[in-house]
Amino acid sequence: MEWANDGKSRGGVLAHLERLEIQVNRSRKNLEDLQRAQAIESALGTKIHKLRCLRDELRAEAKQRQARVKASTVNVEPDQTPEISEQEIAKRRKENVKAILQAYRFTGLSGKLTSRGVCVCISTAFEGNLLDSYFIDLVIQKPLRIHHHSIPVFIPLEEISAKYLQTNIQHFLFCLCEYLNAYAGRKYQADRLQSDFAAFLVGPLRRNSLCNLLSFTYKVEPRGQSFPFCARLLYKDLTTALPTDVTVTYQGTDALSSSWEEQRASHENLFFSKPLHQVFTSFARKGEKLDMSLVS
């Protein structure tokens, strides 16, 4: 290894090394500075972003407040004349009265004055289900008479009006209300039986227009082995939605076993005490329970 016979170079290597060392230190310092600056920059950037968001929020709030103040001042205009505020009161009262007139339908009886007298609207419902409404147009004269109406022909309107129309119109209307609501209830039960529990019926549901005579054949389990029973429901009292006469019979020649006889008797009781569709709902539920026991 021959070093250059150079004073410069011998001192040069060390000096070179020194120079290199200084260079590295310098660049390291630069890098650190750069990194520090970058950190500061990003921190500042985040701060700026936060401050901008805050500024936007405050601006929005200020706007809202302004709008609120404006709105409240509009109602308290100093140059309001007394007549306008009276008008406002009358307007509000009118809206209130209109709403109350509409609300009368919830009592079962509502109406509108006509040139001849009044047109009364009778609403019907069954177990919370609002059903059809009927109207009756009365002419207020002596004697009071019915101009026209939408009461079905099988409701004994003539009978009821003969009894009460001339002596006590309130009683006449509530009596009619009773008949119509009972009819609506019976019809609802029959409709529900036909639509929701068709699977339980064997053959058609026979019914009259007044829905106070129903006869049908049914099974307790839609696809099971149970016997079909024949039911006949008669609703003698036209003001109720539950039957007055119930007969459940067994269609067949063999005598019924005691368990089936028990069932038959209990069914009769059920039809007496519960609405028709509820009786079948309980049949369906019992069937479900039976299924569950078979599965487990």
Place this chain on the structure above:
Amino acid sequence: MYQSDSEGWASSKDLRSHLGHLESELRFLSTLTGISIRNYSMKTEDLTNTEKKEKSIMKVLQRHRLSGNCRMITFQLEFQILEIQNKESLSSVITDLNIIMEPTEYSELSEFVSRAEERRDLLMFFRSLHFFVEWCEYRKRTFEHFKERSGPARRGVTSLQPVVCRDWEAETKRLHSRDRSQDQCTKEKYPAAVHLPEGAASSCMAVQSTCQPGFELVIVWRVQIDEEGKVLPKLDLLPKAPQQALKLDRNRVLETAPLSFRALLGTLGIEAALESLIKSLCTAGYD
């Protein structure tokens, strides 16, 4: 349209006359139905979500508040109606019903109210309320009528004839076709002391012979509302007599009194039965 200087004045007059018309319609309806609604408000909440919208099913929940009175009974109702509209039909169902009634002295009503709330049967509530109030008023008028026409007794007491009426249909007919003028004409006074133990709206009437104060007839008249909302009067007779009289009563008239009362009610109806009862208590003649 009115010819006027300012548009404000013309529309205000229109508004007032329209309001007047509406208010008279309200008064008429209130008299016609016997039910007076004083306040009503409604809020709606749209429950339709996007899934339902696609199938064109709309669901709206209405919250109603209603208050008013039916003669002496005031009511406050809050109920909810769920309206579901699909392609074929619109169904409205009452999903919640809350009823507050006053006065609460009519104990027969509290059971009825809970039943109506349970069944959410708003219409039945109003219907039965109307009939109930009618019967209570009739009871009050009848009792007052007998009270007014009672006075000091002249003679002693005789046999009792109790009666109970089940034929409320016939009674209702009499109730509504009663000729008021008849009351004023008769000046006859019953020689018996009638008093209403519970005050004006009493459900019972006590009749005492003034000669024989040991004998007393208490007529209990309840107005009951059955499971289906039917309003029926139920009358019973409770006779009271001193021990000695019971011993002498070989024909067991006192014992069979309540049953006989029922029979009499069926034949004569409430008013005539009560009248004959009071008269028989005061007719002259000892054995």
